[in-house]
Amino acid sequence: MKQFLNFINGEFVATAKTFENRNPATNEVVGQVHEAGQAEVDAAVAAGRAALKGEWGKMSVVKRAELLHAVADEINRRFDDFLAAELADTGKPRSLASHIDIPRGAANFKIFADIVKNVPTESFQMTTPDGGTAISYGLRTPLGVVGVICPWNLPLLLMTWKVGPALACGNTVIVKPSEETPATATLLGEVMNAVGVPKGVYQVLHGFGPGSAGEFITKHPGVNGITFTGETRTGEAIMAAAAKGVRPVSFELGGKNAGIVFADADFDKAIAGITRSAFENCGQVCLGTERVYVQRPIFDKFVAALKEKAEGLKIGGPDMPGVGIGPLISAEHKQKVMGYYAKAKAEGATVVTGGGEPAMTGEYANGHFVQPTIWTGLPESASVIREEIFGPCCHIAPFDTEEEAVALANATDYGLATTVWTQDLGKAHRMAAAIEVGLCWINSWFLRDLRTAFGGAKASGIGREGGVHSLEFYTELRNVMVKL
Ligand code: NAD
Numbered sequence: 299m300k301q302f303l304n305f306i307n308g309e310f311v312a313t314a315k316t317f318e319n320r321n322p323a324t325n326e327v328v329g330q331v332h333e334a335g336q337a338e339v340d341a342a343v344a345a346g347r348a349a350l351k352g353e354w355g356k357m358s359v360v361k362r363a364e365l366l367h368a369v370a371d372e373i374n375r376r377f378d379d380f381l382a383a384e385l386a387d388t389g390k391p392r393s394l395a396s397h398i399d400i401p402r403g404a405a406n407f408k409i410f411a412d413i414v415k416n417v418p419t420e421s422f423q424m425t426t427p428d429g430g431t432a433i434s435y436g437l438r439t440p441l442g443v444v445g446v447i448c449p450w451n452l453p454l455l456l457m458t459w460k461v462g463p464a465l466a467c468g469n470t471v472i473v474k475p476s477e478e479t480p481a482t483a484t485l486l487g488e489v490m491n492a493v494g495v496p497k498g499v500y501q502v503l504h505g506f507g508p509g510s511a512g513e514f515i516t517k518h519p520g521v522n523g524i525t526f527t528g529e530t531r532t533g534e535a536i537m538a539a540a541a542k543g544v545r546p547v548s549f550e551l552g553g554k555n556a557g558i559v560f561a562d563a564d565f566d567k568a569i570a571g572i573t574r575s576a577f578e579n580c581g582q583v584c585l586g587t588e589r590v591y592v593q594r595p596i597f598d599k600f601v602a603a604l605k606e607k608a609e610g611l612k613i614g615g616p617d618m619p620g621v622g623i624g625p626l627i628s629a630e631h632k633q634k635v636m637g638y639y640a641k642a643k644a645e646g647a648t649v650v651t652g653g654g655e656p657a658m659t660g661e662y663a664n665g666h667f668v669q670p671t672i673w674t675g676l677p678e679s680a681s682v683i684r685e686e687i688f689g690p691c692c693h694i695a696p697f698d699t700e701e702e703a704v705a706l707a708n709a710t711d712y713g714l715a716t717t718v719w720t721q722d723l724g725k726a727h728r729m730a731a732a733i734e735v736g737l738c739w740i741n742s743w744f745l746r747d748l749r750t751a752f753g754g755a756k757a758s759g760i761g762r763e764g765g766v767h768s769l770e771f772y773t774e775l776r777n778v779m780v781k782l
Contacts, residue, residue: 300329302480304338304504305487307345308497313338319480322625323389323615325664331480334503334511339472342501343520346443346470349498354470355440363411366466368493369486373404376489383481384454385616389665390579390624392616403454403482406462409748410768414466417766419775431782438773440468441546442522445515447536448483449528450476450627451582451688456550457483459752460525463768465499472521473502474511476528478627480504507532519543525771526550527584529686530712530757548771549760550584550753552686553714556707557587557743558697558729561595563719567741569600572692573607575717575743577670580624581690585715585737585744588687590694591706597696601674604694605651608670613656615665623690625666632666635689639671642682642693647673652691678709686712700725704732713755717743736762 302319303310312332319329334342349355357365373380380400385392390399419436426432444464448457457473464471475483483502490500505511516524516539526536527550540547557575559568575587592600611622626632639653652671671691676683683693697703707716715737718729730738736754739745746752749765761771 299327302329302331302484302504304332304334304342305484305500305502306338306342307501308491310487311338317477319387320628321386321389322627323665324661325629325666328386329481331477331504333505334514335505336514338503339511339514339518342472342503343443343518345498346472346501347520349470349496350440350442352496352498354496354499355468357468359415359468362466362468363415365493365495366407366411366462369489369495370404370407372489372493373400373407373486376485380454380482380485383485384479387453387479387481388450388624388627389615391621393621394579394624395616399452399455403458405748406455406458407465410462410466413749413765414463414769417769426781432779433782434777434779437776437778438467438769439776441772441774442469443520444469444471444772445518445521445524446471446473447512447516447524447526447528448473448475450478451579451584453479454482454486456527458486459763460527460548461486461500463763464525464772465495467769467772469772470499471501472515473500474505474515475502477504477506508535513539516540517542521545523547523771525763533760546771547760548763550763551714551757551759552712553584553586553754553758554589554684554686554710554712555585555587555715555717555735556710556733557590557692558703558707558716558718559590559592559596559600560703560718560720560722560725561593562721563596564721564741565596565599565603568719569603569607571717571719571741571743572604576604576692577608577611577623577690578744580626580668581670582627582688583744586688587717587743588692589683589706590692591697591703592694593703594696594698597694601650601672601694605672608651608672611670613658613667613669615662618662623670625662626668626689627666629666631688632668635668635687635691638682638685638687638689638691639668642671642673642676642680645676645680645682647680647682647693648675650674650694678706684710700728704729707733711757714758715739715754
């Protein structure tokens with residue numbers, strides 16, 4: 299049986315307390331995860347602090363960037379190992395993980411290495427009161443030891459999205475992968491050693507949130523800042539922990555995103571886009587659209603076409619030929635999603651398609667599969683329209699005017715993302731300005747340029763990551779004033 303060990307100060311460390319790691323497509327136990335306690339957290343913080351004072355802290359940005367390129371190259375060299383690890387942890391279709399999770403996970407190291415190497419800081423010259431001259435310039439220094447708390451939906455990709463810029467900026471990191479997906483973070487420890495990243499720079503501690511590694515990392519006074527992706531409620535707990543010592547946080551939180559389709563949209567492209575935004579990764583994408591609003595003249599046609607797409611998605615494990623939709627991450631999450639499926643019916647939804655569990659056989663008989671589901675006919679107050687479900691489902695409602703679409707999209711505490719489909723350029727730009735989100739896609743969804751800002755408004759996050767924006771969290775900007 300596979301053992302997932304902690305990675306502390308360049309060594310793989312076992313602990314006495316372990317928990318099971320299951321494959322969500324089969325529900326089979328595939329490994330034992332070694333849970334870190336306070337002692338392991340203390341050791342990792344000490345090693346992270348020591349690394350800041352050692353070779354890593356003194357390394358030039360050019361050398362750091364070279365090492366991070368080597369990390370990316372080594373991930374790509376071991377592509378099949380990373381892919382197998384991610385597939386066993388998540389059960390997602392092989393085609394998805396091999397096109398998104400692993401290549402983008404590797405790319406995150408290169409892009410941030412290049413950004414940090416090339417980005418300038420500000421500089422000003424001024425006349426002083428005595429008639430002389432002074433110049434000031436910005437100097438970026440690392441934040442220190444950064445706690446990186448990760449979710450399970452895109453394990454390697456979302457973890458490296460934080461670790462890449464953190465290391466490029468000269469920090470050390472202590473990663474706490476989700477308890478559901480420990481594998482790729484652990485494997486990355488091997489990569490760090492193979493390419494010669496100094497000890498204590500990248501460390502991994504396994505475990506849960508409260509009363510476990512997650513809480514111990516976020517409460518540790520030797521951790522200088524915390525970057526977190528996960529649920530908004532967890533963000534609140536982490537923010538409370540970070541308040542002690544007024545340590546900064548960077549948060550990518552939940553969403554309840556609206557997809558908006560105008561009657562003038564390219565119909566087939568809109569259907570293809572919303573099929574992805576509602577069902578990709580079995581709906582376990584923070585940017586997904588669980589609320590879809592379609593302009594009335596095309597409403598019936600749209601619902602019928604999306605139903606056809608949903609029913610055409612083949613459900614199964616990573617290697618089933620033509621598979622389009624994998625399992626949910628766990629039995630617990632399946633129970634949550636099925637709870638919402640029941641609630642939708644109880645609250646009076648018309649179930650256009652799905653709403654239940656597919657009949658699975660053979661090795662996938664005990665996997666955590668659910669049917670892709672579409673509802674119509676619910677009032678905006680319904681639970682499945684208000685609360686984040688994180689499953690392969692959406693409610694579709696009609697709208698008449700642009701103003702109504704904006705009001706519907708904004709009627710939520712969340713503000714992560716939206717996708718708008720229209721061929722009217724003016725309308726597209728007006729919608730982008732009016733919808734309260736961090737990310738607005740026009741005639742596309744989840745199309746990313748890693749140089750651009752990523753993050754959520756309202757209850758969907760704090761701060762932005764991506765491109766130079768990552769530097770705002772991962773460095774302290776010092777102003778140096780020189781009187782000449
Ligand atoms: P989660 O909040 O349950 O867990 C995330 C991580 O936090 C896990 O590693 C968990 O062990 C840890 N954790 C839990 N409680 C903690 C505590 N008190 N202290 C410290 N750590 C703690 O989220 P999840 O279920 O893994 O992921 C799904 C959620 O993530 C959804 O809400 C989704 O929208 C969100 N998400 C957001 C983005 C984004 O970019 N905005 C991206 C992906 C996922």
